[in-house]
Amino acid sequence: MRRRGFIPCLTFLRWLLALLPATALFAQVAPFPDDPACTAEDRRFMARAYELARSSVAHGNHPFSALLVKDGRVIFEYENTIYSTRDLTQHAETGLIGKATQNFDPETLAACTLYASTEPCIMCCGAIRWAGIRRVVYGTTSSQLTRVVELTLPPKSPAVHPPAILECREIFARTEPAVKVFGPLMEAEGLAIHLGYWPHDPVLVAILARTKKE
Numbered sequence: 001m002r003r004r005g006f007i008p009c010l011t012f013l014r015w016l017l018a019l020l021p022a023t024a025l026f027a028q029v030a031p032f033p034d035d036p037a038c039t040a041e042d043r044r045f046m047a048r049a050y051e052l053a054r055s056s057v058a059h060g061n062h063p064f065s066a067l068l069v070k071d072g073r074v075i076f077e078y079e080n081t082i083y084s085t086r087d088l089t090q091h092a093e094t095g096l097i098g099k100a101t102q103n104f105d106p107e108t109l110a111a112c113t114l115y116a117s118t119e120p121c122i123m124c125c126g127a128i129r130w131a132g133i134r135r136v137v138y139g140t141t142s143s144q145l146t147r148v149v150e151l152t153l154p155p156k157s158p159a160v161h162p163p164a165i166l167e168c169r170e171i172f173a174r175t176e177p178a179v180k181v182f183g184p185l186m187e188a189e190g191l192a193i194h195l196g197y198w199p200h201d202p203v204l205v206a207i208l209a210r211t212k213k214e
């Protein structure tokens with residue numbers, strides 16, 4: 001009888017220990033406030049984007065997603081698939097745009113808002129521009145994601161991300177026609193997803209294992 005009580009206790013302890021790294025990291029990455037220009041509708045779609053980012057992790061990929069919304073309705077959505085396709089260009093936004101441009105005409109795309117769970121990277125900004133999408137709303141800031149990855153790795157680890165992150169506003173400020181950018185939005189939720197994921201990412205886990213051996 002004593003043994004049956006002991007096993008659930010051990011399970012609870014293991015669960016608690018698994019949460020500790022993310023809890024410690026969370027204390028070091030405070031969420032930025034919401035962009036006041038975002039609307040209640042933006043919040044609704046960002047909640048869906050975060051839901052899809054969690055689904056992407058459940059499917060064995062990076063925690064990113066993108067949605068295409070027109071006239072208050074999701075017309076297309078996509079998860080990151082870089083591990084399942086073994087294709088590094090399959091970010092959520094590039095994957096979404098690749099499929100969406102096969103299914104929708106340029107006028108439809110120009111009238112859409114693209115929601116990204118995390119601020120689009122340089123490659124994805126290029127794809128958004130080429131698709132002619134004019135409005136982008138992102139959830140979590142890319143510099144915050146970089147911070148999470150840096151905190152996950154030991155101090156002298158090789159860089160996984162380029163040290164200089166260009167903000168998407170900076171990139172879109174130089175494009176014609178203009179792309180309006182809104183965000184961050186509900187960043188606490190996005191950071192929780194990243195903090196829970198990156199300590200378990202296969203590439204980071206391999207770096208951590210190598211560092212421990214050295």
Ligand SMILES: [Zn+2]
Pocket residue numbers: 091092093094120121122123124125
């Ligand atoms: Zn990207």
